[in-house]
Every structure is written in structure tokens, then in C-alpha cells.
Amino acid sequence: MSIHDWFKRKKLQKETEYTRERLDIPGDLWVKCYKCGQPIYAKDLAANLKVCPKCNYHFKLTSAERLAQLFTDNSFKEINAGLTSRNFLEFTDTKDYSRRIEESILKSGLNDALVTGLGKLGGLEVAAGIMDFSFMGGSMGSVVGEKFARLVEAAREKKCPVIVFSTSGGARMQESIMSLMQMAKTSAALGRLRENRLPYLSVLADPTTGGVSASFAMLGDVNLAEPGALIGFAGPRVIEQTIRQKLPPGFQRSEFLRDHGMVDIVCERRFLRETLIKLLRFFKD
Amino acid sequence: MAKPDKNGKKRLLGFEKPLLELYDKLEKLKALSGSGSLDMDEEIRLMEKRIEAARQEIFAGLDPIQIVQVARFIERPNVREYAGLIFDDFIELHGDRNFADDPALLTGLARLDGRSVAVIGHQKGHTTKENLAHNHAMANPEGYRKALRVMRLAERYGKPVISFIDTPGAYPGLGAEERGQAEAIAKNLREMAELTVPFISVITGEGGSGGALGIGMGNRVLMMEFSIYSVISPEGCASILFRDAARAGDAAVAMKITAKDLLGLKVIDEIIKEPVGGAHNDPPLAAKNIKAALLRHLAPLLSLSQRELIADRYNKYRKMGIYNEGR
């Protein structure tokens, strides 16, 4: 680590508390559930797949945690890990986008908001993509779009199904129009997958909104959602401002989407892996 | 022609104000001429030329946020007008066969230079009342589903699809979420990629994010000279990213949303020239330019097979994205 990085890391530590809160990364020993407010022993929470034992609140998972829960046999091999985002528009808002990328890489230990690879689930080969909200709110820029398209291509080559776990605030605005184009690219890739009759299972985690929900997240042959996840096209605040009224309770949550016909299964985390395997077996047969 | 207001003057954009003085002079000359005492024809002609020259100069130097104003101008021709000017025998088709007819999105069948095509476009109005009736061209899921229905209809009969894009975005409403706005757009993206007929999209005004892309995945994407295409409005970008709603002008520059910017990024294929002062100043001429561009781009697409058309579109969008390959 260079001195430069060391100072950067120091500074970043200050932001960590806030980030933890926002990203549901529990404290070291005791965690307060964000929903029911009950204290939970951190080890118990981890043992319970990061689901509150008292109220069933599903904490956000990092991509690493999701991978560990899913590929219990360590069969997951990452592909295209080296792709990184570029500030090709020389975009600066409150911070230079290049710096934002650098800091996100340092903070999350990831190169971007989507981890992709190949692995085995219940003995069946799958191409899997896992989004990570801790990398710039899971926003989709060129790297997320490209890795998604390459994942689908890898699946077509291997003739295996695709499973993608989404969690995203939407398009990465720092890449402007190019982030919008990723919606076209990823959806077109899924069209090809469909032509090859290879299944695509989409798992929606909290939150999945904007450009990701309006492209690959909603296009599953089967759409699954974790309980209570916020899922929608527009964010609730934007809708409230537009229609000038309070939104009904449960609006845009997984159960609401299931009841309105947009999600096939609301699946608790403890049943998620076995449900995915069942579905894979169904399509394999 | 921009409609004269009650004083008989053209409605001007904010930055056209320097023209007001010249218009006043023109009025006076006309009044003098009208009184019959003097022959002012030559002076009137010269003044009109001066106004056009001044307008040309103004429009040659527009900055991005001024282009946003032109793109959104209430006088700007809308899809129904273009449908009448560019095509013959336009017949509107209503409804998504599922829930409703969305007035924010116009669909229909028409003839382009003797060839049958399907026409799809976001519908704006020229008055507040009209804009309310069309929900300011912000479509609901049934609008996107209607568009897909008509695209599929065209595909079944091997007819090309032409889409016109002019929307602030897909409607962020309660009902829109209930009926699956995200799913409707996502599905359109996947299905547009697979269309077996030539497909051309023209951005005529506001290309607002997913709501624009939801009907905009053409083999060719053309942009009017004073239109914009963006993932978020400059105002939205300013308030969310810059944390300062007043900085929409800076956001418009930074986001690279003009036709020139997007041609540079290879997101669009061609810029369609507008009449001096913008399309609203001479809608028939604007329509003529669009028609010429459509015919020019359609010709090579018509010779492609179904498979080649899909490959052409797939490759176009597959290439989009700028990143570092890394190790």
C-alpha cells in the first residue's frame, strides 16, 4: 500500500460508520435490527444468513456474503474480474468520477458493482452474477453492462443457465447516456439467451430500482424476490412528488410486486438456495 | 410555423429576446407600408433578412441548456404532426389489448414514400390542456405495451418500424408501478433487439431516459439537431449529483446530451438538420429533412435478411460501453 493509499484509507474510515448504517453492515459484536430495533448478537445474525431472527428482516448482503451462502462448495470461479470503470466523460459532480471509482474500489474491495462467474449449484453448472450495493449503490455503468453481457455469452457457450442477483439504485449517472445504453445491451443479451433456450433466473434483492429493474432484473424466466425488498421503476420519493400523495404501506415491496403479477416467488433467504436448485432441475429435466 | 400570439408576434424562446427589437422595427415598417404613403417592400424584405440572419447566429451558438429549451419548446412539432407531414395515409391504432389506450404514446400504420410502415411516438401537445390530455408524453406501462403490440404487428407483415422519441421519461406514478412500468420497458428492450424488420428511431425532442429507450432501440438512431438524449434530466442531475438544482446548465454540459455530443460517442448515427430557429419555425421543412434521412437509412436495411437485421441491431448495442479491460 502506498502512502497515498494509506492516507486515503484513513480518511475513508471516518465515513465507515455512516456507510455501515446505509449498507446494513453490522457492527462488530452487537447489531441493532433496522426494522424491529432488537439487538442481535452478530454471530447469530451471520449464522442466520443475515436475517433478523426476531422479525425476519433481510439485511443486505455483499456479493462475497451472497457467494458464500450460495456456492457452499466453493465452486464459483470469477470471470472478467479485471474490468474497471473509466471516467470517459471527465465527469465531476461533488467529486471527480475517477476518484469516486478509486475510493469505491478501496472501500468495497471490488472492481465494480457486479461480480460474475461460473460455478455449480446442486451439481448443475450455472453462470452467476451478483450485484453489490456497496459499490456506488449497485449502479449500472459500462462495466456492469459489459460483464453482464459477457456472462450471458459464457452461459451460451457452456449451454448453462444464468442466475443474477440484482440490487441497484439504477443507472450510473456519471456515465450518462452510456449507462442508459447498458439497459439495451443487457436486455439484448438476454434475448439471445432465450433464443438458445437457456433459463434465466432473476433474484431481486433490496433495493432494485431504475435502470436495472427496467432491464435485466425484470426479465427472468422466473423472477424471485427476497421478502420486503424495494423493487420498482421510479423511486418512492419521485412518485410521491409526482402524484402529491402518500404511498400506501407495502407499496413497491416484493409482496406488492408478487400480488401485482410482476414477481413469481417471494422467497425467504433460508429457502433461496434450495428453491434455485429446484428450478434449475426443473429446466434441466 | 410557430403560431403568432395574440399580438401577431411569434412566440420566442427566452434566448431569442434580442430578436424582439427587430420584430418591432419590422412591425413599424409594415404599418408604414400599410398606410399606403410609402413603398416599404424593400425595407421590409431587408428587415426580414436581418431577423433571419440574427436568428441563425443565435442558433449557431446555443449552449446545451439552451438546446434543452428548444427540445422542450411547446411549439415544437409533435409526433402526430410529423406523422401527417412525413407519411401518407396515417391511421392511428389504439390500445394495448390488455388494459387501456395510453394517450401519451401514439401508434399507427402509414405509408412512407409508397412503403407500408408502423409509426410509434411519444405524444406531446402545444397547450397545457393538450399536454395534460397526453400526460406530457410520459407513458404508462400500457403505452409501452401498445408500442410493442404495434411493432409485432408490423413484424408479422414484414413492415419496417419508425419510432419518434420525445418524452421527459416514463411516468413515475402509482398505477404505473402497479402495472409494471419496469417490466414493460425491460420487455420492450429485449423484444426490440429481436425484431425481424428494419427499425429506425428518431429523437425529435426530449430523449428522456428509459422512457425514451423503451421505444428507441432502432437499427439506426437519428437525432434532430436541437434534441437531447439523456439518462436523467439536467435538473435531476443537478439536484441529485451536484446537490444544487440551480446548476442544471452545468449538468447539461457535463452529461453530454446534445446531438453533437452523442454522435461523438457513437450513440447515434446521424444528426438531422433543423430549419433556422428550430423545427417549430418551419415544420414542413423539418419533416422533409426527417423523411430524407429515413429513406436514406432505410434503403440499406431493406436489403438485409431477418437474421442480418437482428445481428445488425445486436452488434450496435453490444458495442456500447467504455471501460478498462484490466488484467
Ligand SMILES: [Zn+2]
Ligand atoms: Zn428485526
